[in-house]
Structure formats: C-alpha cells, structure tokens
Amino acid sequence: MRRLLPLSALMLICHSSLAATAYVSNEKDNTISVIDLATQTVTETLEVGMRPRGLLLSHDNKLLYICASDSDRVQVMDLSNHSIIKELASGDDPEQFALHPNNKWLYISNEDDALVTVVDVESNVVMAQIDVGVEPEGMAVSPDGKWAVNTSETTNMLHWIDTASNELVHNTLVDQRPRHVEFSKDSKRLWASAEIGGTVTIIDVDQREILKTMTFEIKGIHPDKIQPVGIKLTDDGRYAFVALGPANHIAVVDAKTWEILDYLLVGRRVWHMAFTPDQKTLISTNGVSGDVSLIDIDSLKVTKSIKVGRYPWGVVVTP
C-alpha cells in the first residue's frame, strides 16, 4: 500500500506537519531557531538567555519554557508573539526540567548545586528544593503525576521524588552518567540513558525495579563512542528512539520486546529529540554539526537535515 502510494504518503506527511513548528535551543548562540515544518526552513531566530538548553511546552502549547543555564534562570516565552513574559526563580544553572500534568509545578535540575527546584509557574514561588546527587541532569514527571525522577550524572543515580510530598523517597543506581529519563505514556515504565555506561535501563515504576539494561552495537563504531542521551517513546507504545551522541546514530527500539530494530544515521553528536504532534516525524538535534535531522517514523528513514545555530541542544514541537 505504502509502496503503491508514495506520493500520497508524502503528502500525508507534509499535511500532518503543515502547521507544526519546531523550536530548537542553540547552546552556543544564545538563540532559539524556529522551524516551519511545512516548508522545512528556519523562519526565525530568537534571542534568549545565555546557554539555552532544556526546552518544554506548557500542556496547552501556549508557553515555551527555556532553561537559560548560564543566565541561571528559566525563561517563559509567549508563543503567540515570541516575547519573554516571565523569568522563573529556577535556582542556579538549570539544565533540564519537567512540567507536572497539572501544568503548574515545574521540576528543574540545578546542575551546579546538586538540587532539584520545584517552582509553581503561576505564582513563581519555589515550592521545594530537594537534595539529589552530583550534577543533576535528566528530569521527568510521570504522566499520572505521581513521580518526578531526576538523574545525577556524577552520582549515577535516578532519584525518585514523590510529587505529593516533594520528598526524595528512593534511589536507583544505574550506569555511568545518566543523562535522560522518559516515562511511558501509561506511567508504568521508566527509561533511563547512561551516557558513559553506554546503556539504557528500563525500570518498572511500581516496583522501582530494573527490568532490562540495554547495550548498543553499531558496526564500525567503537563501543566507547556509543553514548546514549535523549530518549523518546511513541504514545502507541511501539517504538523507543535513543539518541547515541557521538556515535551519530539514533537507535530504534521495539518498546515492547526491547529488541533493537535499526540504527539511523543523523548529524554529529545527536542530543535530544521531539515528535511532531501527530507522531509521524521525529526531530533530532545534532550538536556538533549544528543541524537537526527529520525522521519519518512510518518508514524509519531520515528524510532531511536543516541547519540551525551553533550546538543545537533541546527541541520541542507545537501543532
């Protein structure tokens, strides 16, 4: 079917992405590139705070939250006019963050201070600061809102924070330099990448038990260069995508059987990824090559790369 109708398939992709817009943080340029996914071009470059890294959207897609790490703040951009409307009391050196499903509580990793700061984004009040390990980095809140999980890169742990009490209740030791955590949509599984360990750990959330530790192997690439960072899971539970950093590939994993299906060649030092709202396209930021790659999820093919600023790091997509 797909082979018979390549044109209409292509049109579908185009159509689905028509209104979508990607925002990419450029770590070394202090800017955000705005990409119109219909035309696949950068339409605007927005000046933001220093060393922008983590990005996220409010659940209504109206606001863009930006970790401006070297400005020691989280900036809030109104996407209707691209103006910064607020700066949050984020604590020092915010790198990654996650927004609670209630659209109010923002959990922020403060990399230099070994803290997770919880901010109420409406009142801009710090609700809690939680001591975690050295160099907190990855941050995720479970879709059911019960858990906030932080990774500490030098302590090599996942720190489980109960969002009801904002207290650290459990720690899971994983491999070296955990970078990123991602919950499955049903909140039952947690995926964590370990950059130097070269692994992805899959954890049962209820039991907080490690189910599987995955390793990756790409022909012609030394195992030390396979350094998993970003992880994205499709809502339908079918795929997990793992960005492998300086290996310049994204691993495609069957999210049910944990079998590695393919490795997709993208740009150099691939960091993070985001889906388009229809989950038909995946966008990756490639730090060293200064571009983003677009991946068609139906065919699992890299379809396009688009030049952005220097050291693109985070990416989000609005409808």
Added chain:
Amino acid sequence: MRILLFLIGLSCASVSYAVTASTANLDIAIAYLAYQPAPRPLLSNVIPEPTDAGLRGAELALVDNNSTGRFLKQSYSLSSHSSDNAETLLAMAQQQHAAGVRLFVVNAPQAILQQLANHLPDSLWFNAGSADDELRQSACLTNVLHTLPSNAMLTDALAQFMALRQWQKWLLIVGQAPEDIAYANALRRSAKRFGLKIVAEKTWDFSSDQRRSASAEMPLFTQSKEYDVVVVADKAGDFGEYLPYNTWLARPVIGTQGLTPVGWHKTIETYGAAQLQKRFEKHAGRWMNSVDFAAWIAVRSIASAVTKLNNADPTAIRELALSEQLPIDGFKGRKLSFRPWSGQLRQPIALVHPRALVSTSPQEGYLHPHNEMDSLGFDQAETTCHLSDKAL
C-alpha cells in the same frame, strides 16, 4: 581555612578503616600525600604554578564522593599531608597506615612514590604526581595505579598530531634537568614510533636570563638544517617560553611549551567538562590543572570501585581496577579504565596552547585492536609489567 582543613583531616584520620556489610555504614579513609620542595629558581618569569595542585582535586572528589555516598551509606574522609622531606613524608604515611588508612593518593616524584609504596605494600597507592615512564614500563609497582598520564602518553599524543599534520622533521631542544631528559627520551621514542625524524638536537645549557635577550639569542640557537617544527623539552619552563616567535625558521613550537599535551586544562569543556571546571573553580578559586585532575579522578575511582564492591578493601579495589570492569567517567568523552598490565589510567590527551584546545589524541585513524587510547603510551607488548597477574 588551611588549619580547619587540617583539623578535619586529623579527625578523619582517627576514623577506623572498616570493611562492612552492605547494610551498615561504610567509612572510607583516604590520605593525600604531597612532596613539596622549595621551588627552584627559574630563568623565565613564567606564571607560577599553584602550590596546592593535586590537593584541591582530591578535595573536590571527596565532596563528589560524599554527595553520592550519602545515598549509599558511604562516608569518605580525606586527610592531607605534605613535606619537603621524603623521610618525613614516609613517617606521615606510616602514621596514617597505623591509624588504619590503606588508600593513598600521592603527588610526588618517582623515587619518593616508590619508597612510599614499597614501605607500605598492603596499601593501594594512586600516583597523581609522576609522569615517569619507568614506573609504567619496568618498575612495575604492584600496589600502584597511575592516574597522571605518563610522559610516553603525552609525547605519543603530540607525535600523532604531528604525523597527521606532516610535521615530520623535528629540531629537538632539551633542557638539562633530569625531568627534561626523561621527557626528551619519551619524545625520541614517540618520533620513532610514528615515523617522524629528529633532524637536529640541541641542549640548552645557557645560564643567561632570556627575558631581555631572547630575540637576539633564540634565532641563532635555532639555526639548523631545515625543520618543520621545534620540539622542546623544558618541564620547568626555564627557557622554552622564549622559543615561540623567536625561531630561526618560522615554525611552530611544540612540547613542554607552545602546543603542549596535557591530562587536563581550562580549555577542556565538552562532554560535561564545563560542569567539573565550574565545580573546581568554585572550590579552589583557580583553574584545574593536570595534577588536580589526576588526584580528582584517583579519589573518584575509589568511589566507583567501592560502590561496585560494597567494601573498601584495597586488594579488591586494585583487582577490580585491573580487571577492565571498572569504567570511570572522566569528562573526556570516553569511558576511561586502568590498563591491566601497568595500572595506568587510559585517557584521551588534550593538545592545548594557553588559551585554546587545539586537538585531542588519539587522533582519528590511529587504530588499535583493543582500545584506541592504547595507541598512547606503553602498550601491553612494550612493557615488562603484568600487574593483573600479580597479587597485592
């Protein structure tokens, strides 16, 4: 502040060395020893090296260890001791040993390190201060792991880069200090290893101060057969600082001055290094150097091993370190590990000039059947050491 640290050190020293079951708290005592002779006079007005290099790295690692340790019921302590006398340093080590310490980080030249390690054979020693090749190649101290890169690793890193840039003909200039001669020996070995040629070699034996006369003397001194690059071995910085821009032929200067190979430098920032640099600068109020990094990663390696083993037994830590099963995160973009034959921490080497990172070795294309980082320094077949076959 010093006094306070010292007091903390003293109180920590009394904490007994304990190997306990996983449920109980684990106290891990580490001693840092530094040989600190009075600095010798230099003929150039180089920017002085920090006098607390090494210690500050170990201290920072202790903070890192403890912030991890509190989740794992591990508590690390560090006592610091320094002297300008080798015998005093040994007495300090013995005192620590009597108090139960079995893990030592040392910043001292080869002979002193050897004396310390031989006197306390049941302890594990981390060499964060000597780049001496003999230690890795023939001395084969059973109870020592080396976190500072060896001279051979540094000069191989440099030679790979020169081979890649086709800087094949060297004018080698060597100072008269023993450490200059050792560095020059490493350079000669690297030249041979990577097919580069030393077309002329000169010893710097002038006793004059170059501050006012370098532009007159250096061009004459560097007159020689056609060369692509001037390679200098002047570890203390007596004259080498005056070579760049003063050579007879317009050629780059590389070695201990100009483009230098280092274990760590301010300009290293990728792979999370920026965070380590920031933590260090906040802690020490200055930039982190290679000796700081070597001491830092020594103390961090202890914690990585203790976390895996759930005890702090020096024999077990050594065995694990030499088994290749102890991956270490050193902010250098790769998983680091200890070489089973020599106990040397394999690591990428940065090639820097004072304000920029120029390149990192191993260079692309220098392949190795086991690990590309083993293209730097003495490989298994080139050493008489087989540490992993020996017991502590």
